[in-house]
Amino acid sequence: MKEDSALKMFAALSQETRLRIVRHLVECGTEGASAGEIGEKVGAISSRASFHLSALEQAGIVTSERQSRNIVYRADYAALGGLVSFLLDDCCGKHPDVVACCDFSDCC
Amino acid sequence: MKEDSALKMFAALSQETRLRIVRHLVECGTEGASAGEIGEKVGAISSRASFHLSALEQAGIVTSERQSRNIVYRADYAALGGLVSFLLDDCCGKHPDVVACCDFSDCC
DNA sequence: TCAACATTTCAAGAGATATTGAAATATGAA
DNA sequence: TTCATATTTCAATATCTCTTGAAATGTTGA
Numbered sequence: 001m002k003e004d005s006a007l008k009m010f011a012a013l014s015q016e017t018r019l020r021i022v023r024h025l026v027e028c029g030t031e032g033a034s035a036g037e038i039g040e041k042v043g044a045i046s047s048r049a050s051f052h053l054s055a056l057e058q059a060g061i062v063t064s065e066r067q068s069r070n071i072v073y074r075a076d077y078a079a080l081g082g083l084v085s086f087l088l089d090d091c092c093g094k095h096p097d098v099v100a101c102c103d104f105s106d107c108c
Numbered sequence: 109m110k111e112d113s114a115l116k117m118f119a120a121l122s123q124e125t126r127l128r129i130v131r132h133l134v135e136c137g138t139e140g141a142s143a144g145e146i147g148e149k150v151g152a153i154s155s156r157a158s159f160h161l162s163a164l165e166q167a168g169i170v171t172s173e174r175q176s177r178n179i180v181y182r183a184d185y186a187a188l189g190g191l192v193s194f195l196l197d198d199c200c201g202k203h204p205d206v207v208a209c210c211d212f213s214d215c216c
Numbered sequence: 217t218c219a220a221c222a223t224t225t226c227a228a229g230a231g232a233t234a235t236t237g238a239a240a241t242a243t244g245a246a
Numbered sequence: 247t248t249c250a251t252a253t254t255t256c257a258a259t260a261t262c263t264c265t266t267g268a269a270a271t272g273t274t275g276a
Contacts, residue, residue: 007122014119015234019111019199026200035253048235050254055233069243069252077200081209084196091127092134092188094215101189107202108212123264143223156265158224163263177222177273218276225270232263240255246248 001082001090005060009083012059017042018052025062025075032074034067109190109198113168117191120167125150126160133170133183140182142175 013019020042025033033041039049053073056062060079065072092098121127128150133141141149147157161181164170168187173180200206 003127007124007127010118011122014115014122016115019115023199026203046253071253077203077205078209080200081206084192084206085210087195088192088210091131095134095185097185098189098192099215101186102193102196104212104216107207108216154223179223
């Protein structure tokens with residue numbers, strides 16, 4: 001992952017509504033969720049939800065696909081994994097003290 | 109890590125100069141670096157370096173300690189590890205597709 | 217005490233970001 | 247076609263962020 005992409009992803013994740021959206025979409029899995037459902041879930045009116053979904057898409061964190069009247073958004077797991085790697089590796093050089101603070105016992 | 113802390117850390121890391129500072133300080137280790145040296149390293153005049161160092165400190169990513177005339181900054185490895193955990197676990201629920209995109213083979 | 221150094225704080229301006237409600241666009245069904 | 251639904255786009259406003267240069271603060275040594 002390029003530094004520029006990481007900066008955009010960090011910026012996207014630094015907003016409460018957008019972080020909530022990401023969490024919800026991660027839970028939704030491959031099925032994803034429509035803009036309307038997402039907005040309702042995070043308590044945002046349509047234009048606000050659309051604004052933040054667009055920001056997340058531009059940052060590469062979510063993808064969108066029209067399905068009939070709805071536009072379905074999904075979390076981009078590869079992008080999120082790439083950001084974890086960037087933070088741990090490129091940014092922190094896998095420093096032992098950083099790794100020590102993470103619990104990877106049940107996932108690798 | 110609380111969501112609020114994570115939001116502040118993401119915001120702090122979403123700025124080019126600050127990301128450079130963090131990378132430099134991670135390399136510096138426990139010795140840290142003075143504000144002046146950091147500013148020179150990242151190409152920022154004193155007031156600008158101070159502004160960003162203050163933002164990083166407020167976000168809990170670095171610590172500061174006066175040493176004679178200098179103020180020495182150090183990366184907070186525990187905080188950075190906490191953010192990695194937050195992103196991977198709280199935010200992504202250690203989703204297999206996220207974990208699969210990270211290479212943990214040489215650090216755990 | 218005084219001068220030099222290291223850093224922060226302040227004020228001002230430019231630019232970016234977030235929110236809202238209204239209007240526009242796109243889709244599907246009667 | 248016409249209407250209802252889903253979503254985005256737009257304009258206006260408010261707020262936050264970043265940058266710069268100047269001034270203030272704190273520290274050391276002559």
